[in-house]
Each structure stands twice: as structure tokens, then as C-alpha cells.
Amino acid sequence: MKPFYDNQFLGVFIYDPINNDTLVKYNSEKYFTPASTTKIATLYTALNVLPKNIPTLKYHTTGDTIYIEGTGDPSLLHPYFKDSTALHFLKGYNHIKLNLNNFKTTAYGPGWAWEDYDAYYQPERSSFPIYGNVLSVYKNDSITITPSFFKNNILAMVAPKARDQHRNIFYNDLNKKDTTVTPFIVDDTLVKSLLDSALNKNVELIIKFPEVNKQTVYSIPTDSILKRMMAVSDNFLAEQLLILSSATLSDTLSLKKAQRYILEHHLADLKQPPRWVDGSGLSRYNLFTPESLVHILKKIYMEQSQERIFDLFPAGGVSGTLTNWYGGINEPYLYAKSGSLGNVYCLSGYLRTKSGKTLIFSFMNNHYKQPTEEIKKRMQLLFENLRDHY
Template sequence: MCKSLVFKILRVLSIFLILVLSSCSSQRKVQRFLDKQLEAPQQDSEFIGILMVDAQNGDTLMSLNPSRYFTPASTTKVFTLYAALKELPQRIPAVKYQFRGDTLHVLGTGDPSALHPVLNDRTAIDFIQSPKHVVMHIGTLEDPSWGPGWAWDDFDQSYQVERTSLPLYGNVLRLIRGSESPQVSPEVFRDSVFLEKTGYRRSPERNHFFYEASFRDTTVIPFTIDAGLTKALWEEAAGRPIIPGKTLPEGPWKVLPGIASDTLYREMMAVSDNFLAEQLMLLVSSTLSDSLSFTRARDYILKTHLPKLPSPPRWVDGSGLSRYNLISPESLVYLLMDLYRELPEDRLFALMAQGGQKGTLEDWYQDPDGPYLFGKTGTLSNNHNLCGYLKTKSGKTVVFSFMNNHYLKPTALIKSRMQRILVWVREHY
């Protein structure tokens, strides 16, 4: 072998060795910084899990309790987003339908977009206005209205909305401040709203709503739903009579395409909308059968798309409202890495909450040059988590999950510590 060729080989090997040693040194530097940040005695009273991975080469930069199970709160929505991206088409299935002569039969898919306060989709409303007769089949939801482990005393809070097969108006009442009395939407509840000081904003048993004279400009209150109310709401919205369906007709159903799926995903992820997350899992179920079941959708996703998922989760709802959920940092990173490999970066990042922008990260990770952190927060009492993608100043992408459970200090201090660590990684990796 000639000397020049040997020299070239040695030079390539030297460069490769330098790069490997440099990468290892960088990883050790990041891990040492994390160890120093979390070595204080006050950390002993809380439970912390962290995993940070280089998106390009899969190298682990930080690791602390990566396979341990945590209460994930709304980071559970990463699982819901993953399920939706795998199974739903580019446009949300608004309803399923069949024509039988001059009669239109409609079957709910769980689409939450119809006249939703933000999404305000009219696809299904407009569709049912023309046929001579409309039969609406409501009883396809196999799950209870609430998920397992949801808090009973949050029944009147805007973040705990009932799940249904044919939602309308986001399944919430809106009170909008007027000059004399509040505006009520939907109007079917106009005579069920009372100026009265009570312990709750709605009666636990029925749709009687209460407000005080000093209420906010807009107050949102979930209503409780049954077949009769569903019929009344859709009749009011469409301006026409609707016949309750008793027996599903035989034969195949067609699907009416609705709102762009990414529009719904962005709203769910940015503001952490629990109702949209729950309904998305029902939508996934609607692609598998004519009945709607979170359990069916979850089991299918885990078996079909995630058979190699590390530390398989205890996944009981779509939103993360339940404290029964248990998920590890490495499971979240696994999903985020899979999505990063499959989706264009600009589309994927646009679906997430963005640092310094609208959503749950609006007041954190701000930068005048634009967002550099894209992810999903998750908060319950004494628990705060964050996972997603971090763009470093060197141009690298870090996939991470940072979970904090069972602390007693103010959540703002937890957020500040997380931001300090993640900003340091951004600047030094």
C-alpha cells in the first residue's frame, strides 16, 4: 500500500476519532451540568425524570430515571396526537352517513369541530339541511361520559367536558357579558341560566347554570348531555326537525370529510384542550368500527404501531386528566422520535405549543428571533411535565422529556428550573 493512501486513511480515522471524542465529551458535559443542577438537598422531596436525545444520531445527552413511571398529566396528549396522525385522514371525519331514498341517516364519529367555539366548523350542519328527512343515530358511544379517575368536583370546569358521539358547541355553554344580562350560547339554555351565588357554576344533576354579577367577559361551563338534548341542539343549529335513530341501517357507511385535521391537532396541543383530545381518540375508534371506544382505539394503537415501545404505559384517557395514567420519559421520547422521523419538521413543530408564542408556553422560552422550543406541557396539582423538541444554537435538534412529580414548592419554581436547564443545553450543545 502506498504511503499517500496510508496517510489518507490515517487522516480520515483521526478526524473520525476526534469527532467521536468530541461528541462523547459534549454528552458528558451536558450530563455533568444536569447532575449539578439536581444535586441540591431540596430535590430529595420530589420525583424527577429526564431523557434528552440527539434527534439526528440518537445519542443520549441527559438521563435520569428514564424508564420510571410518572403521572404525565397533559403530556398524555402526545400519545393522542400520535394515534391521530397514524390513523386519521387529512380531513377529520365529520360524520358517517347513508342515503335511504329521501332519508339521510347520520352516525356520529365523535368529531368535536361542529360549531366549536374556536374551530366553528359547519360541515355537518350544512350537510343535513337539504335532505327531506334526517335520522340521527346517537347511541354509538361505548364509554362513560367521563374518563376513569376524573375528579367528580371538577364537573363544572371548562377543562372537564363530557365525551359524546355527536358533540356540538364544544359541549359547553358560553356566558358572554352583555349590557343588561349575559348572552347565552347555545340559546336552548337561555331559560336555564340564573344570577345566583352558589358553590358551583352548574347544578351537578341537571343543566341549571349559575353566574355572579362580577363574572368574566366570557364564562365557559360544560353541560351534561343525553339523547334528547343532542336532538334539540342539532335541530336548533340546523333549523330543521331531526328524527332519533333506533336501529342502524345495514350496509356500508360513507364518510363526510370535515375540518383539516392539523387545525384540530394544533388547537389541542397549543392550549392543551382536553375535550379535543378525548374526542380525537373516539375519532380514531370510528375508523376501526361504527362504535366509539377509547379502549378500542388505545389497544389498537399500542398493538399495531407501538409493539416495541419501551416501558409500555398505563394509558387510560386521551387528555391526561386522570391520575391513573402512568408514562415514562423514555416512552414519550420514543413517540417524539418516531414522529420526527416520519413528518416534515415544519409541519411537526407547527402542531406543538411554541415557546414565547400562543399557548401553554407563551410566557416561557422567549426569543426575539423566534421559537426554539416546540412541545407539550402537562400540569396537575404537584405535577408539571414538558416534552418536545429543542433547537440548539449549533443547529442540532434535541428530543426530550422532563417530568416533575410530587413536589410541594410553587410550580413557577419548577418551570424556572426546567427553563434554566433547557436554555443551557440550547446554548452549549
């Protein structure tokens, strides 16, 4: 086994939480690029901060006028969730005044790849997301464009990129049958226009929210967003969940504020504090150790029911990003979050043994040049051995 790993960095930590027993420990205190296993820290934050249902907007009413501001809720008319709670609520008011100046987070995270501006997995972060901050072109018997607001912004042509870098001009070969999802550039005027169109009303942008106590409207169950984030490793949902968490903690939408809160109040006992720069793991600036990820997973294990945990995490051989790997014989035995970037593959989560024990593990591979499939095969052999013999 050793020659295979000679030219890469490998970190492993496998732990039995009931017996407080470390089974495998190799470079477990060293920092690695975690990729999307960063979402485990985001999940833990949401589990500790967010209420049962998503706070979709904050508001204050006076007469037939309503003042509103976003919370970062990603579900409003999202291609998957299609939630319209906020719209139904707002349709009862004649005058809608929208404040977007509570957003203190950049559109892109530190270290995100600039050339991926048109990639489906890198929508912009924002205070009042709508349609998932993406243009979706569905192609079946006919073509459906969502939001239709952009129907005149699509050029029917083949181009190196799906969108102009600096403008919401999109390039799409309408003769191909593939459905396409492309992030759009978010600005205040666009948010107003999309909301105007969705409500069929004129929304007024304001500079500042009145100095009053705000009320909150709640939308879909929080677990529905958490489960989707974990299953398909949705970067946009991960980023917005941290923004949502900050909206729950204060009126300022600051991803850093949510991270700082959870690190200081719930993860102050981490032996190796992470470098944690975004919610999704898109950035290579993130640094976590295997021990830190196991520590967070242990807290989740001790604080949540096993049923909820196994429902939120992808199941090996069954769901999400693990559908084609780590399958059980009659039922899943592994529930975990994977993380992939170029030359990076990590997997952290829970393993159920045949004897009925639950192990917590983190396996981090960085800077390898072999095919990722070979990395996964070796990990799977170890997991199956633990499942069958521990």
C-alpha cells in the same frame, strides 16, 4: 441542585436522534404521572389514523331520508371552530334519522375529579358533540348565550358551582363581565333537541343504523384541531380525537379501541408500555416514562416534516401554554407539550441548539411542594445550556 429535588420524584431523558446519543438519563425508565403530556400519545394516534380532513358524520340516504351517526367530531358549532359542515349537508334532507348507540365510551374518563363537573376543562365525551358540549355566556355590551336553547336554564345568582350536579341548571352572576364556559350534561334527548334547533327540523332518534355501507362527510382540516389541542392543552379536543380515531378504524366509538390499535400496531416496541386511560391526561391513573414519551416523539420526528411538527407544538416564549416560558433570543428554540396537575409539572418535546441540532427530551416532575415556577426556572437553565453549548 440536589437538595431542591430531595423530596420529589424527577425523571429526565434527553436524546440526540441523529447521532442516536443519550445525553441525559435519570430515572428515565420509571413511571410518572404525565398530566397533559399524555396528549403527545393522542397526537401520535391522530397523525397515524385520521385523514387530512375530519370525518364529521357517517350516513346513508334513501330518497329524501338520511340516516346518520356521529364520529365524535368536536368541531360542530364549537365555540372556537364554529364549524357547520354537517348542518349544511343535512339541510338538504326532509327526514333525518339519528343513531347515537354507536358510542361505547363513558362520558368521563377513569379517575377524573368528580367535583370538576362544572369546570370548563372537563366537558363530557360523546358521539355527536355540539357546541363543544359547553354552555358559553359571552358578556360585552350585551349578553350572548350559546346555545340559546339553555337561556331559560340560567339562574342569575352567585353559587358555589356554575351548574347543578345532576341537571342542566346553570348559575351565573350576570352582573359580572367575565365570559363563562360551563359543560352541560349530554344525553340523547338533548342532542336531538340541539340538532333540531340548529337545523330548524325535527330529527328522529333511532335505535339501530341500517345494515348498509356507510358514506362519510368530512369537515375542517385535522391539523386545525391538533394544533388547538396542543396550543391550549384542550382536554375535550384530546378526548374526542381518540374517539374520532376509533370511528376511522371501525363503526364503534371506543376510546380504548383507538388506544389499543396504536399501541399494538405503531408502539409495540415501547420498552415501558404505558398505563394510558384517557386522551387528555386529566386522570392521575395515566403512567408514562420519560423514555416512552421520547420514543413517541422520535417517531413523530422521523415520520413528519419538521415544519409540521413545529407548527403543531407550542413554541417557547411565543404560543400556547409556553408563551411566558422558554423563550429564545431572536426565534423559538423549544417546541414542547407541557402537563400540569396539582404537584405535577412535565414538559416533553424538541429543542433546537445553536449548532442546528434537534434534541428530543422529556422532563417529568412529580410530587413536589415547591412553587411550579421554581421547577420551570431550573428546567429553563438546563434547556438554555443545551441550546448554547451542544
